[in-house]
Amino acid sequence: MDSRDMSARDEYRSRQDFLNRLTSDIRRPGFAMVIAETDGLVGCAFGFPVRSDGFWWLGFDGALPSSIEQLTESGSVFAITDILVSPHPHGQDHDVACRLQEQLLTDHQASLGATLVNQDDHPALASLRSWGWLDIGEVWRPAGPTMFRALVFPLGERTTARLEGLAHDAWTRWPG
Template sequence: MTARSGQGQPYKPRGGEPSDADVDAVRLRQVNRWQAQGVSGGLADLYVDSRETSPREAYRRPSRRHFLNRLTADIRRPGFAMVIAETDHLVGCAFGFPVRSDGYWWLGFDGALPHSIKQLTESGGVFAITDILVRPHPQDQDVARRLQERLLTDHQASLGTTLVDRADRPTLTALRSWGWLDVGEIWRPISAMLLRVLVLPVGERTAARLEGLAPDAWTRWPG
């Protein structure tokens, strides 16, 4: 299915139509906030296509409006960034924003926050990925990994973080298979939801800092 832009025009990759030889090759590119707004309709189609649920879960079918409202709010955040994956149409995207060094992102964390995560936050090395979307594709796992890695490395982040509804088992399973680590739960009063907190270390050095944490390596925020 061809994704559509917010203006009702067919989505087209930059540089025109690809040749038959590379139509299946997935390419990544970073887009700015204005470009993201320009393809918001196509992104909403991608959201619905990538999060289809079974008929038994019709009450949880994805809402385009909910996604567009959330995307608009994220686009307005300082440091917003997005990477899209495309062939002759939109295949996937990942977007988010830098986590503030004051630790606001972690407010409501249940229990103690790992001290290493607190240090990475204070140094400005944490980036929140609010969505990774991939339309069903033979290389969907590889596309998802490439998207998250590109978004984090482009911003020289040491750690990615994301929040997931704890009842959303498919998303949690997918993220864990892509290397994300489950570190606890966080309460968001605005949405009245208890969410799972996952982090993704970038590079062996950061991964080593998160391994085998002793009980005294965990601290409450603020410390």
């Protein structure tokens, strides 16, 4: 099979997956998106506020850390469901991604960002960690057999201090 055909198919699936996520998320209360552009679109990030009832954490393996539970109950958690940035030849994609996530969280006065990533998506997990996200455990969603890694991004000194012990725990639990 021609590798270009496979790439086109994978690209289509990737676009379709993105559109499916966007279509689903756009209907959620509080949905928001930020974009970065120069002469054209450089990147975007989107998500929605996590409900204070804790539904976002349904299927979390073990006990949810109390600091995260408290932030969720207070309505201070914002789920970032996608961050997309075009590759940049000078490595600025990292900076753009960090600014997008921080802008989205700041715009919503969130103390904590949250996201779920397929545990087999090692490139996405590595990128998120390099942007300051902390891996806090596993979440299983009943809708499918996929196990997700739950990651959080503390915003501000007070939130970072409340989550201080999580970084060590998360790294020790992460399968190498």
